[in-house]
Amino acid sequence: MSFLFTNARIVDGREPERGAPVEVLVEGEVIREVAPKISAPSAEVIDLKGRTLMPGLIDAHVHTIACLADLGANAKLPDSLVAVRAMKLMGEMVMRGFTTVRDVGGADHGLKVAAAESALPAPRLVISGKALSQTGGHCDFRGPYDDRETIRTGFRLGALGRVADGVPEMRRAAREEIKAGAQFIKIMANGGVASPTDPIHFLGFSREELLAVVEEARNAGTYVSAHLYTDEGIRRAVECGVHSLEHCNLIQSETAKFAATQGAIAVPTLVTYDKLSSEGAAMGFPAGSVAKIDSVRLAGMESISIMRDAGLPMAYGSDLLGEMHRHQSEEFVIRGRVMPAHEVIASATAVAARLLRMEGKIGTVAAGAFADLIVVDGDPLADLSLLTRQGAHMPLIMQGGTVLKHTSLN
Numbered sequence: 229m230s231f232l233f234t235n236a237r238i239v240d241g242r243e244p245e246r247g248a249p250v251e252v253l254v255e256g257e258v259i260r261e262v263a264p265k266i267s268a269p270s271a272e273v274i275d276l277k278g279r280t281l282m283p284g285l286i287d288a289h290v291h292t293i294a295c296l297a298d299l300g301a302n303a304k305l306p307d308s309l310v311a312v313r314a315m316k317l318m319g320e321m322v323m324r325g326f327t328t329v330r331d332v333g334g335a336d337h338g339l340k341v342a343a344a345e346s347a348l349p350a351p352r353l354v355i356s357g358k359a360l361s362q363t364g365g366h367c368d369f370r371g372p373y374d375d376r377e378t379i380r381t382g383f384r385l386g387a388l389g390r391v392a393d394g395v396p397e398m399r400r401a402a403r404e405e406i407k408a409g410a411q412f413i414k415i416m417a418n419g420g421v422a423s424p425t426d427p428i429h430f431l432g433f434s435r436e437e438l439l440a441v442v443e444e445a446r447n448a449g450t451y452v453s454a455h456l457y458t459d460e461g462i463r464r465a466v467e468c469g470v471h472s473l474e475h476c477n478l479i480q481s482e483t484a485k486f487a488a489t490q491g492a493i494a495v496p497t498l499v500t501y502d503k504l505s506s507e508g509a510a511m512g513f514p515a516g517s518v519a520k521i522d523s524v525r526l527a528g529m530e531s532i533s534i535m536r537d538a539g540l541p542m543a544y545g546s547d548l549l550g551e552m553h554r555h556q557s558e559e560f561v562i563r564g565r566v567m568p569a570h571e572v573i574a575s576a577t578a579v580a581a582r583l584l585r586m587e588g589k590i591g592t593v594a595a596g597a598f599a600d601l602i603v604v605d606g607d608p609l610a611d612l613s614l615l616t617r618q619g620a621h622m623p624l625i626m627q628g629g630t631v632l633k634h635t636s637l638n
């Protein structure tokens with residue numbers, strides 16, 4: 229099947245203005261050609277009449293299995309229920325225009341295969357498997373009086389992570405995740421909001437453990453992503469070779485500059501703190517966690533400016549839980565308050581593609597890339613909110629050359 233988009237004005241985050249009208253030829257699952265005029269007599273012509281054509285969006289921080297806001301309870305759900313709910317959450321993501329998502333804790337290789345082969349729409353999935361946490365860290369949901377032995381094998385699909393302590397366990401856990409299909413390793417290297425016994429300022433893991441897990445990831449040709457908030461935690465992680473810096477709400481200028489020189493990429497997730505603050509309690513987020521939100525939420529906006537000024541690239545992240553997933557696209561609008569719109573869009577196209585190591589394949593409208601494309605009514609460079617509202621302003625969504633949504637383009 230081939231399609232020829234005509235009168236398409238490309239927005240991919242590289243330029244502050246929409247491109248001049250071009251034609252884009254899709255053959256099979258890839259983009260074959262982008263040019264002012266293309267001859268393709270057998271292709272189905274879709275005249276966009278000057279509408280915006282964008283590469284499918286990329287969200288670099290999701291938890292596809294987080295169907296409940298209470299992550300401790302989520303980890304106890306049966307796998308069958310979690311799998312079906314995760315497919316539903318993923319279907320909703322792709323209908324918001326996110327044709328690729330990076331799962332940073334929870335999804336396993338089975339879910340990735342299911343998403344790829346299912347007739348139900350789902351994003352391309354890049355996975356870390358289970359995130360690694362120390363005892364009492366961000367994936368240890370046992371409360372202070374719960375001294376049951378932590379599970380070391382046979383993790384439920386609904387669990388975001390697993391507990392590992394000490395260098396040998398760290399290495400083994402990383403190797404097990406990679407063997408099971410993890411494409412990078414996720415670790416919890418700071419305290420967290422959603423977990424019961426780790427204040428934000430706690431550093432997760434010793435330096436030796438961090439160095440060991442970075443070595444294991446590099447041995448497998450990949451990288452480590454770390455959950456991080458504090459300036460001290462971020463600096464230590466970057467010194468140990470961590471590449472993907474999640475959240476970073478409390479980062480300071482010197483550390484941001486240092487991270488930039490090390491080639492790291494940050495993944496802020498401001499929307500989740502915004503929504504946890506306004507909706508979390510009603511959605512079942514535990515009271516002890518609600519009390520922690522403002523310690524990271526309030527510094528969030530400033531962190532975006534700090535990282536931008538330091539030249540630290542930022543990929544798009546949302547990190548939403550349970551029913552709050554519906555706010556996934558609002559991160560665009562939040563960042564748009566302190567950054568130019570094209571840079572915000574680049575976070576979900578070029579920067580995220582680089583982080584996922586899929587440059588040239590996703591996040592671009594170019595020959596050889598997957599035909600992951602969204603059509604937008606209006607100019608998102610002038611109004612980022614066109615990317616919100618569950619795809620309401622996206623009359624067409626295509627993934628790998630397959631049309632997932634196509635409403636009238638009159």
Ligand SMILES: [Zn+2]
Pocket residue numbers: 289290291332333547
């Ligand atoms: Zn997360």
